[in-house]
Amino acid sequence: MAKEIPDLVAEARAGTGKGAARQARREGKVPGIVYGDGKEPVALAFDFNKLLTQLRAGRFMSTLWNLKVDGQDDVRVICRGVQRDVVKDLPIHIDFMRLRRTSKVNLFIPVEFVNHEKCPGLKKGGTLVTVRAEVELIVTAGDIPDHITVDLEGLEVGSTIHINDAALPEGVKPVIDRNFVIANIAAPSALRSEDSAEEEATAEE
Numbered sequence: 001m002a003k004e005i006p007d008l009v010a011e012a013r014a015g016t017g018k019g020a021a022r023q024a025r026r027e028g029k030v031p032g033i034v035y036g037d038g039k040e041p042v043a044l045a046f047d048f049n050k051l052l053t054q055l056r057a058g059r060f061m062s063t064l065w066n067l068k069v070d071g072q073d074d075v076r077v078i079c080r081g082v083q084r085d086v087v088k089d090l091p092i093h094i095d096f097m098r099l100r101r102t103s104k105v106n107l108f109i110p111v112e113f114v115n116h117e118k119c120p121g122l123k124k125g126g127t128l129v130t131v132r133a134e135v136e137l138i139v140t141a142g143d144i145p146d147h148i149t150v151d152l153e154g155l156e157v158g159s160t161i162h163i164n165d166a167a168l169p170e171g172v173k174p175v176i177d178r179n180f181v182i183a184n185i186a187a188p189s190a191l192r193s194e195d196s197a198e199e200e201a202t203a204e205e
Helices: 018-026 046-057 191-205
Strands: 007-012 029-036 040-045 063-071 075-084 091-098 106-113 127-130 134-142 149-153 160-162 181-186
Touching: 018 029, 018 091, 018 106, 040 046, 040 106, 046 091, 046 106, 106 127
Parallel strands: 007 063, 029 091, 106 149
Antiparallel strands: 007 040, 029 040, 063 075, 075 091, 106 134, 127 181, 160 181
């Protein structure tokens, strides 16, 4: 299932340069520009409050956005820079780059764990400890997975789950080129307490 691409609403901005940018800010807008894909750059203006909310939600720079500008076709973009006020740390200008559907992009994709009921380690009281709830992957802009799946069937207490254990869609690969840990099945707390007590007793002897 393809991941839903969030909308980012903007309006075309007349004029460029510092004067036009200052005017946009006086009107409660954040000036910006979109470029790339062999087309002319277009000056834009974003609602300050809405943009600030999206920036503070996190992952803004690694999110693929569906840019909506009245009177223009929607276009997929990714943020390539946010200029901030040095004192207030608020956005004063923002740059976006257009992407084709075939473009490769780095995005954080959620991890979904399935078959909890078929996991012996969990049945014995173990706990699923998630190390990475999201994984940064290289994906195609036109076919972004909604999530990646990790099957817990047959895993015992002490099992460690790596990225190579996840079912990655065709053409998708991790940004990090090593078999990193996603999660593990930890021992029940009572068992961990017993182990600790035994270790302490051994140390005292």
